[in-house]
Structure formats: C-alpha cells, structure tokens
Amino acid sequence: MPTQTLLDHLRATIWGRVLSRDEMARVEADCFEQFVPKGGFVCRKGEPLENWVGIIDGLVKINNFSPSGKSVTFTGVTAGGWFGEGSLLKDEFRKYDVMALRDTRVARMPRATFEWLLEGSLPFNRFLLMQLNERLGQFIGQVETDRMLDVDTRVARCLAAMFNAHLYPGVEPLVGLSQEEIGYLSGASRQRVNGALQLLEKAGLVRLDYGGIRVLNVEGLREFQA
Secondary structure (H helix, E strand, O other), rough: OOOOHHHHHHOOOOOOOHHHHHHHHHHHHOEEEEOOOOOEEEEOOOOOOEEEEEEEEEEEEEEOOOOOOOOEEEEEEEEEEEEOOOHHHHOOOOEEEEEEEOOOEEEEEHHHHHHHHHHHHHHHHHHHHHHHHHHHHHHHHHHHHHHHHHHHHHOOOOOOOOOOOOOOOOOEEEEEOOOOHHHHOOOOHHHHHHHHHHHHHOOOOOEEEOEEEEEEOHHHHHOOOO
16 A cells, blocks of 8 residues: 555545645645654653644554553544644643554644634534544543443454544554554553454454454444443
C-alpha cells in the first residue's frame, strides 16, 4: 500500500472534505508532519496547547499516571483519528500524556488555524460537535467497561471501539494491533489478552490472522459478555 502523504491525509479527513477551497488551502499551508518513534511522546502532560493533532499512520495511547505511579490508559487513537480539540476549546494546559505505541507519523494543525476555522466554518463546527459527542459516548462506555466488566469483555469492547466511523475513519476489518498494544488499551497483560482473544475466536467474533486480528462481527463484540 502506498504511503499516505500529509496532504493525502488532510484531504481524506471527514472535516477536510467539507471545507471550502480557500479554507483547505490554508490548512494545507499551515499543517505540518512530525515523526514520533515507538515509545516517544507525541504530547506531554502540562504543556501548553499549540496544535490540534491527527494520526497519519501508527497508533498512540492517551494516558495518565495515578498518584501511586500506575499508568491509566484512557483510549487509543489509530490512523485517521484527530484529538485534543476539547483542550483547545477550553484553552487549558494538556491534562494527559500521548505516547506512540509504534512508530507514528503525526499531523499538527497550529492553534491559530484551528481557531480560524472555528470562527469562520460552519461545517467544521458541525464536525467538532459530532466529534465531542462521539468522544463523550466513548468515555461513558469506557467507565462502564472498566468498573463493571471482566477482562474478556474489556478486550471485546476495546476492539469494538476501534470501529467508530467518526473518531477512526477508514479502519479495516483486519485490525493491526498486537496483543501487547491491546493490553495497553484494555488494561490487561499480554498473556491475559491472548486468552481473551482465543475465547472471542471460539465465539466466532474474531480470527487471529498474520499481521493482526480480523474482526468478523463488530456488533457481537459490542454486545459480548463473558
């Protein structure tokens, strides 16, 4: 598969497709790309918000640390996803770390460009409204998952969460996540994830393929209860 360029990525986004020609021209002129190696930080907690951030290729986790030093993962963001709009809208310092789980190419839109679109583009505002609504639903579901559900069900919901057409457009049935990465996102060890995936495979919901996990039944994963 050919490598997607920054411009390809911008033009393929849901919000990019609804901008006017002049608006898109400024976006293309202002946005820039950054490479972050596996284990590197895309964003750091406490830093000022200077950019809206998208993932061209790769995978990141949004996480924080408890007072005892335990890492708490809020969500993962795959290729095609954008994040950080809430903090930009509130004009606050970043409240979480964002770490690359694999080598990742990041797109950054400067704050000034983001605010310019916010002031002048009704379609962009409509996109942000939907984005925030989807994100809220995602986190409400995650609170339920973390507090009420066992590991097998958490892994099922973790995979199902990747199939959100608004937050993660373009996700293919073959999810290129390793068992270790799923563990980071679902709060489980790699060994425990392996057992959960075998259970989900027996249930006919996924198939463990070379290069990732093939999701056979997204709704089944959403409704799965161990």
